[in-house]
Every structure is written in structure tokens, then in C-alpha cells.
Amino acid sequence: MPLPFPFDFKNPDYVQVFEWRMERLQRIRKAPETLPALRQFYRTNPAQFIIDWGMTTDPRNLDYGLPVTIPFLLFPRQEEWIDWIMERSRNHENGLTEKSREMGLSWTSVGLASALCLFNREMVIGFGSRKEEYVDSTVDPKALFWKVRKFIATLPAEFRGGWDERKHSRFMSVEFPDTGAVIKGEAGDNIGRGDRTTLYFVDEAAFLQRPLLIDAALSQTTRCRIDLSSVNGMNNPFAQKRHSGKISVFTFHWRSDPRKDDEWYRKECEKIDNPIIVAQELDLNYQASAEGILIPSEWVQAAVDAHIKLGIQPSGQRLGAMDVADEGRDKNACSLRYGFLLSDVQEWSGKGSDIYDSVVKVFGLCDDFGADEFRFDEDGLGAGVRGDARAINELREAEGTDQITATPFRGSGRVFYPENEAVPGDNGKPSRLNKDFFANAKAQGWWHLRKLFRNTFRALKGMEYDPDEIISISSTDGK
Template identity: 50%
Template sequence: MPLPDWFDFRHPDYNRVYKLRSERLELMRNTPGMANGLKDYYAENPSDFINDWGMTFDPRNAEIGLPNTIPFLLFPKQAQFIDWLIARWKSREDGLVEKSRDMGLSWLCVAAAAWMWLFKPGTVVGFGSRKEEYVDKLGDPKSLFWKCRQFINLLPEEFRPVGYDEKKHAPHMRIINPETGSTIIGEAGDNIGRGNRTSIYLKDESAFYDRPETIDAALSQTSNCKIDISTPNGNGNPFYKKRHSGKIPVFTFHWRDDPRKDDAWYQKQINSLDPIIVAQEIDIDYNSSRGDVWITGDLVTAAQGNGPADVEAVGGWVVGVDAAHMGDDESVIHKRKGRLNLPQVFRRGADGQQLAGAVEEECRQIEDSGGWIHSIIIELDGPGVSAYDFLKKGKYAALVLGVHTGTRLKDDRNYNLKARLWRTARDYLKDYPVCLPNDSELKSQLSSYRYGYRDGMLLMQSKKEYKSETGKSPDRADAFVLTFAAPEKPMKKPEEYKPNILPKGMNGGWMR
């Protein structure tokens, strides 16, 4: 049956729902063949199965005089999600779900898993979360497998598998259907993706995994349908990048889709919760969902919303060069003239000589278009030393400045040069308008870099710490920030000044 028209989610009449279910159950039991016919129907209509027979649990109901265990009635957005999820499985494609808090996603996923377990023989549904206790912990309603066992146990016996015994068939991290061979399995932490092959894999709160890219690599070999489900956790992680990649289907569960919530509920959250929690867990705000980032996402968004014609580009070009360390790291060349920043140039696998050649080629393009080079800044803390040595032997030797960003400062504000550069970069972005290339990876890196204080002075997290958290090196952000190490006066006075001419073919980064 569809959701009854008379049902009010804010003032639910569960007694009336129980009466209807009892009448339907009696009719089914007194009508030969009806149970088998319903099973055939439910095998293709999961939302109806959940609405007709599903149960859920909410311990908060006790405080308002309602039972804790209640009929699972799907509001429209929840029913849409069930259909969307099954469509991903049938299409053998990945998907992502971004959500506000308390939208019933855990119970929805459990109900969908139980439906597959009951009606789709041979399927394997996987659940993963960052901690084992969130997947399966005996007697803990917070865990996914507690919910799953409850959902199965509270179904009419006609829909439970013949011979099913919870003690025998639902051990730790596993629920087996003895009738169909279908299984629900659980994994946690770094073990996610290392078990059986699965028909569909549901990744709970995946924006908070410690090593998400390692988990993605493992799951890529074991499942054709992987569903990331999470509230936001900033914009420097793979969950954010998947969400904004345009490559996979996205389902958004916003609190306004929940008929139990209204503006008064939202205002209460604002009044009682930290603004970061409101942004992260209620408003699905990626840019504001971390309180320890130095450059907030809104500053980068504003700068990326401007084109070259919207800003002043005066003076010479400063070229920042961040050399790759290894593996997937990028060598990045960033070109800035006043408030104008050109699309970055990337090189993978380039040695010092090749990177120096690429830098010189970019500088020649600038000069051929009438610009002049103020300075070339390259970091010497690592593989940049080789490129620096080659640049110092070339045409632009007099313009090359090597810096050690770990150099300690004595200005009582910044712990080292890196901190001063990031402080200057943030001030620069605040000094509206600025034009940055419309690059989501650059935005992600700039607005996820964390900071702290040591001895009362600003200290940015290390590149190693950043890579450990996000799985990638912040090469694009670092190349941009390095441009602020340029000396105030040009290192070499240009023979001829031709202002504000873009290099040929270099304006494509602002195409929307």
C-alpha cells in the first residue's frame, strides 16, 4: 500500500497504522496463495514492502509518549532514495549521497539491504564504516547490524527465510539467508574492501575515513556498485571531490525534505549547536564545515567567480613553482600578475631539467605576449633543488629565487616563512576582487589546509600531514602561495613595460 493520505509525520497515529497492518496480515493468512503473490510483487517494489511491513526504532520517542519501535513509513524523499539506490545497483554504477543529520539514512540502507537479502537470491550487500562499533556491536542500537537484525526479526514470519535462526545465521558482521544464499557483510576501518566481492557496498560516513583512497582502491576490485554516504567534512577529501566531479550520480538529502522538520526546528538547531556543526551536519555546507582551515571556501569561491576583466592586473608576472615529490604528486607552475592568476600548468614525472624547461617556456610565452617577468619563486625543500639549479643556468637566472618555507621567522606572528606566505595569501584573497582559475582541485587544496599556533605564532600543517589526511599533496595550493614570496621590487628592471596583456591562449580557465 502507498503511504496513507491521512498520516501526519509530525503527529503520527501509529495505532491506526497497526490496525491496518493487522487487517492486511489477517487477510493474507486467510487467503491461500496471497503471501506468495505478495512476495513476487515486493521483489520488484521495495518501497511498498518497507511501507507495508517494515519497522524502525527511535529511542527519542519515549520522551514524547510514543513507542520506541514504530512502523517504518517512508516520506516521499525516502521513497525516492530507495528507488535511486536500487537503480544504481541494477545499473552497476557508483553513487554518492550527501545528507543533513537525522534523515534516517542508516535505517533506509538497512531496509534496502534486508529487501535484497530476502528477495534477490545470491546477492551480497556490504556495509563499511570507519569504526567497527558503528557496523556491529552486540546490543548497541547505534550499529548498523543491530538495526538490520531488528528489521528482519520484526517482519511477519511469512517474509522471514525458512529455517532462519538469528544465533546461527546472524553472527558478528554477517547475516546469512539460509533459503536464498544471500548475505549481508560488515567491515570497518582499513579492512573495508578486503573481504568478499559484493553486489553493492554502502560506505557509511565516508567523508570521515582515515585513508579513503586506499579503501576506494580496494573496493574497486570487489564491487561494481559503491555508494558513498556522508555529511560533509570540509572540501579537501575524496568525498567532496566525488560529489563535485560530475562523474557519478548524486542524491541530496536536505533537512527541508523531511516533513518532520520546519523553520522552527532549524532555528532551534542554530540556537543550540556550534555554527560549524550546523554548517556540516544540517546545511550540507562543504566550505564552512571545518573550523580549523586557514582559507575558507567562500574566499576561494568568490575569487573563482571573477574573470580577467573583473580585476586589476598590474606589474610584472610572478611565477611560483612547486616541484613534485613522487608518485601521483604534480609539479605545478602558477603565474600571477597583481590580482590576476592564470590557469596553472601541471607536469607529472618531470625531472629537474624538464621542469626548468617548462618554467622557461611559460616565461617566454608571457614575454612574447608583451608581459615581463618580475620573479620566479621555487621551493627548495625537496625536489625543487634540481629544477632551481637548472633555472640558475638559463635565460632567467637573475629572476630565480629559491626559498625554504620552513625557515624560522622572528616577527612574533608567523612561526616560519610558510605561515607568513599563507597569511599573505589569505589577506590577498580578502582584498576583493581577485581572479583565480576555476579549478575545483585548487579550491579543495586551498580551503582545506589546516592551521594551529605554536608559541603564540601561526603554524600551518605540514605537507606530510596534509597528504596523510587527504591522500594527495597540496601542490596546486603551494604553487599559488609561493608567489607571495616575491620581493617587493623587481629582481631585474624590465627593458620595456607593456601592461596587462594576457599570454596567448591562456584565458580558457575562466570558461563556465
């Protein structure tokens, strides 16, 4: 029973909540003999305790005419998260939580830890983060232990358990005198180096500097470790665990927050003005947040059926492209485009066949598509495509069938138009030329593809564009 009345998270009425809480508190104070049973209930129902009595703070509320300190009303996904953690704890197993930013999980984890320690004897809960100031600071509200102290201090006296901040709170430690429980904090390489814990939260686990060192330490000091983090690419243990299939994963996407909707997302995208950050911190896209990424995921997604969105039709040459593989794990591929429209992509294994068979298949795909030319990667395995294509064309000529031109592309070769401008100069500096900016033709080709996706993304935002300098990806196979 979260609340006995409807609550609108977008337009909150905290007066009603305060009145409801005050009425309940008056009943408890008139009948204090009910407290032991209530405490016993909260012992295994921490989410309900937070909803009934917890408070949270958000200085940004002043912008909306709301008080900074408000009732802590969990929304459904936060309740589910607490239940999920309780299950992990009962089963003595670890868990991982991936989250969009600004989901209130710091406060939720602090409220859960405080509720458990208030009503469970000798429980020890740990919090760790990569920097000490993120764990404890007496003046910074973003610090986890600032939140712990605030949460306990704003509870009704009946539920504080004799807690006094001056007596029971030290740096990186909060004690609970009635139960002998404690919440402790650690930072950096010291995470997991202290005493054993019942439950341990690792905050922003994807951003730890030496995560493997911490993994080893925590494996010896807790049976239930909960990693929380926003996304930071794939090159870290957090991401690897998340995709391993060996650990329970809880996802906190921004759509789980009833305060947020598509209009909120649109405004956030405009405010952030960086598709990589949006994909990383809002959309939980592990690939988009990887360092050195060339084409943001948002640009690629926007290009799907871009010609339909822009109200234009493709024209020009029909062209194929082939990437050749052998009998190993890599696959052969053939893409087909009509002007700016990528119409179809096919892939197949080379197992049990040879390169010649794959070239024959590409010829057939080009015939079906109406393309009279395809390009192929001549580096490595592709070197044999030229001879196979010549042999196939000789057979086609003998049969009276139109020939298809196979044009080689050598990514390791010299750049095209070496004297042309690659990047304009600024502040009086000269432009960088293609021959100076690109190491080879492959790098130049990838950069050109990036520009096509960027131009398309901008066109869809209403900016002027050249139809010959965009790309559209068909959502359906076809000619």
C-alpha cells in the same frame, strides 16, 4: 502506493498505521495463497515492503510520548533514494550520497538491504564503516548490524523467511535461509577485502582513514558501490568524487525531511552554537567544514546587506583596493567600499594586456565610485603598480583631472601596531601582542577581516556593536 491515507510526519498517528497493517495481515493469513505473488512484488519493490511492514526504533521518542519501536514509514525523499540505488544496481554503476545529519539513512539502507535479501536469491550486500563498532555490536543501537537484526526480527513471520537470529546471525554477518542471501560487514582497512558483493554501502565515506586503499579493494569486489556521508571538507576522495561530475550524486538536505522546518533549523543552530558545524553537518557546505577555515560561510552570508538588516547607513571614506595579476589564469580584481559597506567587486583577465592597462581600469572604477584612493598588493606583480599609478597621475594632472592616491600594502611586511594587544590574556596570563601573534601584515589583515565578519554576525543576533567595526556586503552593484 505508499499509504492509503494521509500521514503527518510532524504529528504521527501510529495507531492508524498499526490498524491498517493488522487488517492486511489478517487478510493474508486468511488467504495464504496470495503470499507468493506478494513476495514476487516485493522482490523489485523494496521501498513498498519497508512502508508496508518495516519497523524502526528511536529512543528519543520517549521524550514525545511515542513508542520507541514504530512503523518505518519512508518519506518521499527516502523512497526516491531507494529507487536511485536500484537504478545504480541495475546499471552496475557506483553512486554517492551526501547528507545532512539525522536523515535516517542508516535505517533506510538497512531496510533496503534486508528487503532485497529476503526476496532475491543468493544476493550478497556489504556494509563498511571506518570503525568496527559502527558496523556490528550486539548492544549498541547505532551499529548497522544491530539495526539489521532488529528490522528482520520485527517483521511478521510470513516475511522473515525462516530467519532465526540464533541460527542465522553471526558477528558481521546475517544470513537469509530461504534465499541463500547474506549481508556482511567490514571495517577500516578491511573494507572490500572479503568476497564479491552485489551491492556495497560505505558509511561515512568522507571520514575513512585510508580511503584510497579501500577504493582499490572495492573496485575489484563490487559493481555497485554506494558511498554515504556527511560533509568533511574538500580534502578527501569523497568530496573530490562528489564534485568531479563523473559519478551520480544524490543529495539529502535537511529540508527533504518533512519532520523538519525553519523553526527546527533555528533551534539546531542555537543548540550547536558553532557556525562551522552547522554549515558542515546541516547545510552540506564543503568549504565551511574545511580544517583551518578562518571565516565561516555563515558569517559571510549573514553580512550580505547587513546594513539594511541593522537599519544603518554607511558613511566615511570611499576607498578602492586592487589585486593585480598577469596574463595567466589568475584574474585582476578591484573592490570598492564606502565606510563599512563593500559596494562592488570587479574582476577581469589580464590576457592580451599588461599591468598598466589594469591600473588604468582601476583608476576609472575609482572615478565612477567617487574614491580618491586605492590600495594595492605590492608583493610580487604588484610592485609595478606604484610606477604605473605615478605615470597615470602625471597625465591626469596635465589634463586637469583630480589625482588618485595609490597606497601600497605589503602582506609580507611587518605587522601594524606591534605593541598593541592581539588576544587578551586569561587565567592570569599576559595578553599576546600583535608582534607575537601575527607572522606578517597579511595574517594580521585576514584576522581583522575575520573580526569584522564576527562582529557583524553578533550584531545581527542582537548584540551591541560599533558601526566602524562591522562589514556589510551589498547584494547589488552600485555607489
